[in-house]
Amino acid sequence: MWSHLLRRGLSVAMSGRPAALQVDTEQFEALFTDGLKQIAELFSKHHYELRIAGGAVRDLLSGKQPQDVDFATTASPQQMKEMLSSANIRMINAIGEKHGTITARVCEQNFEITTLRVDVLTDGRHAKVEFTKDWAMDAERRDLTINSMFLDLDGNLYDYFNGLQDLQNKRVRFVGDPEKRIQEDYLRILRYFRFYGMVAADLEQHEEKTLLAIQENARGLAKIAGERIWLEVKKTLLGNHVSHLLSLVYSLGVAPYIGLPVSSLEEMLIVCERSLNLQPKPMTILSALFQNQEDVRKLDLRLKISREEKNLALFLLKHRRDMHPGDEKDPLEPYKDLINQSRDPLIRERTYELLKYQGERNLLSDLQGWTVPCFPISGHDLRVRGITSGKEIGIELQRLRQLWKQSGYTADKETLLENVCR
Structure with missing residues (x-):
């Protein structure tokens, strides 16, 4: 090579x-x-x-x-x-x-x-x-x-x-004494993990003295700014050996000093395995460690994550258990509904991450190829038909949207208007 x-x-x-x-x-x-x-x-x-x-x-x-x-x-x-x-x-x-x-x-x-x-x-x-x-x-x-x-x-x-x-x-080693290098800048602990995921071919190429130095100096990360920590953690989560390296972060006592919650690693290991090669976002993997919204709040407080990273974590936390593929006719139906019922412009990207989290490779591919339909009815259409009250227009639009959903988002404007309540 x-x-x-x-x-x-x-x-x-x-x-x-x-x-x-x-x-x-x-x-x-x-x-x-x-x-x-x-x-x-x-x-x-x-x-x-x-x-x-x-x-x-x-x-x-x-x-x-x-x-x-x-x-x-x-x-x-x-x-x-x-x-x-x-x-x-x-x-x-x-x-x-x-x-x-x-x-x-x-x-x-x-x-x-x-x-x-x-x-x-x-x-x-x-x-x-x-x-x-x-x-x-x-x-x-x-x-x-x-x-x-x-x-x-x-x-x-x-x-x-x-x-x-x-x-x-494909070895990752500190220059000289690992403990001395780490104590010069504690962020080097996380840089070690990041480059290990970038360079190392095997899981067990760590030098024992390096792991010991990390364990004995992990608390030094408490003094490092959250933004610097999050930058290194994200890069690690985009590399190789993610589940192995996150496991080391916990076993070597690093996790508490970088804002990661007390957590069972079982879910994380599963998500890493089933999302392999799907290129999940860093927060998608990290969300497997969260038990509740408080875990997300504490991570945000420590690492100063972006608003969208926080929203993605909360979205996955909410839907990872209650969202499942639909029937054989259209297994994507629940995910399509999730997108169509939201006005958030980022909902589609978050739904992709949910499918990666769940390991639904085929559904992810199908959803990425799906064109989001546009609801064909507006308030103006209803006013033309004599409905002038804002409240009544809102109720009728919601009812027609439900009919549109039941049609599999295929009913056209003319068909829906035939069902307008006068």
Whole structure:
């Protein structure tokens, strides 16, 4: 599976010196837009090193096209600002500057470039950093080995902690001591789960010392903002091994600190199994852990979920037990009724998620191909026929809608108007 890296070979540097071979893939070459070429020439002209960093390197080595590309450099933030200003390159002001990140805008493209850093003080949420020119020291402060590699613009890979080997073996490991890495930023517990679902092939590739470090430091997540936690949890729920990873979240004592309820995991395991390959939304899976509306309220309080995520959870909680397929003639009838009787524009999407939750693959496909019929009668139609009272119009519309429902939503306007009570 790694042959795609070896068109001209793969260069790996363990001590700061790359070997003779290089990464040469379509994904790598696609990065070289006019904007990047201009940035690269500028840094080269001023004798500053510039390399692709972190997740983009991991993606390139996995044969994926990176969605976001971050760069690292030996230039200080001030040196970058002076250099970019002299070249009349626009810089976008951002809060990242105090941490060493400058965002350059070239050819309608943003380039986030960060000075190499070392952590001098951490509190589990934030880090006080100092700038360095040592690539290995910057790599050492990163979370996972697979995220600690660099790739220069000639395709040379700099790998100080065996990240490539771990990626090839589908292993997820912290850089150095897991406990130290976690205590620098407790969110790394959830990042470990997320990347395990992204990279690992098997359920039991965890290192015992990593699981122990997570268990002993889980309470540190209590100090992490809910929005940051929810972002990682959602990404985990969209990956592989979801039921296994959620089970670990509970068995390692993480759940109470991220807002998840005290819950039996049986329903969750069932929902994960029957919704496999149906691409359920994260909240659809998570809803299997809720026993009542109070569980949803507490999760919202902790994680600051969106209004629609909360509404979806409440919708599933309400209908997951009482909604079942109809008779053989039209098993979709209850779900169609649910959609037609609601004026909520998001009801159809929620009903899809309900069918995923229930594992109704065929019904989901049928419902997705169903065109929602439009009720053919309006209040104006009734006024033309002499019904002028608003209350009477409302009652009659409701009665006609019921007749329309009984017809399987096939009765046309003329047929329904024949049944108007005068």
